[in-house]
Amino acid sequence: MLRSPSQTKQTDEKELTSFAHESRHVEQFNSNKRKGEFFSDLCYFIKKLAPKVLEDHTSSSSLMDVLKLSSAFPLAAKIAAVPKQALTFSPFPKTRAPIFPLFLTLNAEMKSGIHTTATRQNDAAFSEAAYEAERLSLDAAARETMAEKSAIEAEDSDDPKAWKWVIRKRVWDLMEARNIAQFPRPVHHRIPNFIAADLAANKLSNLEVFKEANCVKVNPDTPQKQVRFLTLNGGKKLLTPQPRLRTGFFSVLEYSTLNPSTIKEACTSVGVAKYGKPIGLDEKIKVDLIVIGSVAVDPKTGARLGKGEGFAELEYxxxxxxxxxxxxxxxxxxxxxxxxxxxxxxxxxxxxxxxVDIICTPTRVIFTNTTIPKPQGIYWDKLSPEKLGQIKILRQLKSKIERETGQKLPSGPSEKLPPTARRGKR
Incomplete structure (x- = not known):
């Protein structure tokens, strides 16, 4: 019986390595594995399904026939599209039963035809430590500025956002006081992480709207990390914004470009930078479900408060x-x-x-049946010049619309914002 993509991903690499050692193909095994993140999956597929089909170890067409047997194999289509002459094979020595009938070697032509996650992973220009240090520094500066801004707005009774800060602070204080909060702490001026966030994520993954979705947009915050994992591990496309839209717009991650050892890392900020594919405003993409972080939410109306920076609204x-x-x-x-x-x-x-339409907590699922209208786009008259100056993708979008319409878009009132992030090119 053919395996599903999630089952196929559960490759026992220790067993594969054992075969390589036993057959004295260690060097070739490691060399091939470095040439493509999908290699262990392909080995698993061949090991389990090919022995009864592939009698000719040198036949590329035979391998194509095996791959075409299963639409469940996520990379079959990509490999089948590679010219047959780009594939070469060498048989394993028959040191035991023919469980592993052939060994796949990828030559330069095949490597250029298949995208692998190793491209970003092996890019010497990308420094994980530097990326994470800069992200943490900028996030800390942003929270400090937002704390100052919230204190000013909360004390101004005429400010239309003052009441929001009162509710946010109450929830943040409560979560810290009752030790509901989880790392990173304190949770103030964050989408707060909480005890049993994984249980809430599991409830979310059991929703029909999640099961039926092909592409899910998930916020990059810590409490939704398990949602991002379940999205990728379920074979879905994950769309996630780059932190505070600093480095661009969204990144897309796909199950087929990852392996079991990289999926969890791909759910982190560093992992998105390493394995994600950045997209632009002209990307043709359909999002089937949006998962959004919250500080507070009303189960009766679906009204939601974020951490106060407005990025979820801009992304939407x-x-x-x-x-x-x-x-x-x-x-x-x-x-x-x-x-x-x-x-x-x-x-x-x-x-x-x-x-929000649906709320998932560790204990229940709530359908809000909200009647609150959803935003229809970006409201430029509400967007401050400072926020526009901070986010490059917004400036690009505004210029694009103004060129297309021949009309200048309005801008909102001035405000104090967190410091602009400027990353070096990678």
């Missing part, structure tokens, strides 16, 4: 502009039960605030 607006989502695209959040509130006044929500 840009996806609307791209045609990747519409009003029917479900929006789900995963939170702790203590983040559920009943005092978000929907009449005070702003036009760009994003409501």
């Amino acid at each position: 607006g840009m996806l609307r502009y791209m045609g990747a989502i519409d009003d029917s695209t479900p929006i789900v959040t995963s939170v702790h039960d203590e983040q559920l509130v009943d005092d978000i006044p929907i009449e005070k929500l702003l036009i760009h605030d994003v409501p």
Whole structure:
């Protein structure tokens, strides 16, 4: 019986290595494995399915026949598209039963025809330590500035956002006081991580809208890390924004370009930078489900508060502009039960605030049946010059729209913002 993609991914590399040692092909095994992240999966496929089909160890066409047997093998189509002369084989010595009938060697022509995750991983220009150190430094600076900004706005009774900071602070304080909060702490001015976030993620993954989705957009925050893992491990396409939209726009990660040893890393900020494919505003993509982080959410109305920087709203607006989502695209959040509130006044929500359709907590799933209108795009008259200056992709989008329409777009009132992040080219 042919295996599903998730089962195929569960390759026992120790067993494969054992075969390589036993057959005195260690050097060739390691060399081939370095040439493609998919190599162990292909070995698994051949080991289990090929022995009864492949009698001619030198026949490329025979391998193509085996690969075409299973649409469940995620890289079959890619490999089948490679010219047959690009594949060469050498048989394993028959030191035991013919469990491993052939050994695949990838030559230069095949390597150039198949994208592997090793490209970014082996890029000497990319430094994980430097990337993470810079990200943490910029995040800390952003939180410090947001703390100052929130204190000013919360004390100004005329500020339309003052009430939001009151609710956020109450939830953050509660999570810390009751030790619900999890690393990174303190959770103030973050999408807060919480105890049993994985249970909330598991409930989310059991939703029909998740099971049926091919492409899922998930926020990059810690409490949704398990959601990102379940998305990739389930063979789905993961769309995730680059932190605070600093380095660009979104990155796409796909199950077929990862292996069991890299999927978990791909769910982190560093992993997205290493394995993700950056996309632009012209990318043709359809998002089937949006997973969004929250600080507080009202289960009766679907009203939601984020951490106060507005990035979730900007991401949503840009996806609307791209045609990747519409009003029917479900929006789900995963939170702790203590983040559920009943005092978000929907009449005070702003036009760009994003409501949620479904809430997943560690203990339950709530369908909000929200009637709050979803944003229709980016509201340029609400977007400050400082925020626009901070985010390159927004400036590009504004220029694009102005060129296409021949009209200058408005801008919103000035505000104090976290420091602009500038990363070196990689």
